[in-house]
Amino acid sequence: MSKRVFLLLFFVFNIGACSHQIVEKKGLMTMDITGSIITKVESDRILVVSNVPQEIPSLKDKTSKYYVATWLNNLNTEGLKVGQKVKYKTKGLTITSYPGYVDLDYLEVIEIKKPEGANLYIEDVINRAIESNPKVIVFIPMSINYAATENKWIITFIDGAAQDKIEKIIEITDK
Amino acid sequence: MPWVLAAIHSENVGGTVFTEYVQADYRAIHGDSGAAVAYNRYVGSATTDYVVMGVQSASHLVDEAWVDGTSYSLFTRVDNIHSALGLTNP
Numbered sequence: 001m002s003k004r005v006f007l008l009l010f011f012v013f014n015i016g017a018c019s020h021q022i023v024e025k026k027g028l029m030t031m032d033i034t035g036s037i038i039t040k041v042e043s044d045r046i047l048v049v050s051n052v053p054q055e056i057p058s059l060k061d062k063t064s065k066y067y068v069a070t071w072l073n074n075l076n077t078e079g080l081k082v083g084q085k086v087k088y089k090t091k092g093l094t095i096t097s098y099p100g101y102v103d104l105d106y107l108e109v110i111e112i113k114k115p116e117g118a119n120l121y122i123e124d125v126i127n128r129a130i131e132s133n134p135k136v137i138v139f140i141p142m143s144i145n146y147a148a149t150e151n152k153w154i155i156t157f158i159d160g161a162a163q164d165k166i167e168k169i170i171e172i173t174d175k
Numbered sequence: 176m177p178w179v180l181a182a183i184h185s186e187n188v189g190g191t192v193f194t195e196y197v198q199a200d201y202r203a204i205h206g207d208s209g210a211a212v213a214y215n216r217y218v219g220s221a222t223t224d225y226v227v228m229g230v231q232s233a234s235h236l237v238d239e240a241w242v243d244g245t246s247y248s249l250f251t252r253v254d255n256i257h258s259a260l261g262l263t264n265p
Binding site: 050054066069070088090092094095096097099100102103 | 187203205206207208233248
């Protein structure tokens with residue numbers, strides 16, 4: 001890892017922007033996870049997926065969408081966790097496989113506060129959801145809700161590598 | 176219409192030098208690697224041949240997005256694939 005990337009990581013971990021957005025409706029608290037989420041962490045790379053749909057430029061049918069999933073290389077992954085929301089910049093060529101591969105230039109972790117009264121952090125919830133679905137190739141969390149009265153989390157997700165992008169639901173007990 | 180920008184292009188990717196790629200300005204996205212890069216060649220009498228030039232490999236994106244005028248794609252030439260695999264084109 002270059003000294004530049006290390007310094008940048010150190011910097012952004014310390015000033016990491018906060019996203020406190022939790023919307024409550026009928027006893028269900030919705031976390032703002034729109035954007036890029038870490039779904040795998042290895043020693044020198046992370047897999048980041050985006051739950052924001054992108055148009056497929058080569059298709060005339062503009063209703064077909066895809067979701068970016070990329071291995072970000074060239075970083076020290078110490079302190080990074082599955083489930084963290086991030087912003088990042090890349091440099092150089094992207095190998096256009098799915099997931100893709102590209103070198104990281106800048107990474108910023110965005111803190112998502114857990115709802116008051118909840119035991120689990122968002123990162124724990126996403127990590128458990130991924131571990132509960134080992135057959136999903138590219139796990140993309142689409143929404144996370146916390147039902148305090150039922151003491152559970154409700155996660156919707158898709159498999160970014162699947163032909164059909166049908167949302168599935170998993171529930172996780174908050175303990 | 177996409178254009179070939181360079182018939183022979185080399186680029187360093189994470190310390191590995193990619194050589195003899197063709198640089199072009201067609202859009203490619205994640206998942207396109209391995210796809211045929213082809214065009215319709217006019218052969219006369221209102222007829223065209225579908226000619227495969229190569230296979231998509233990588234693209235220069237700006238933070239995952241295609242930016243016109245900045246982004247470009249690289250594909251592996253089909254003759255290099257034939258050569259590497261000991262194949263002939265009938």
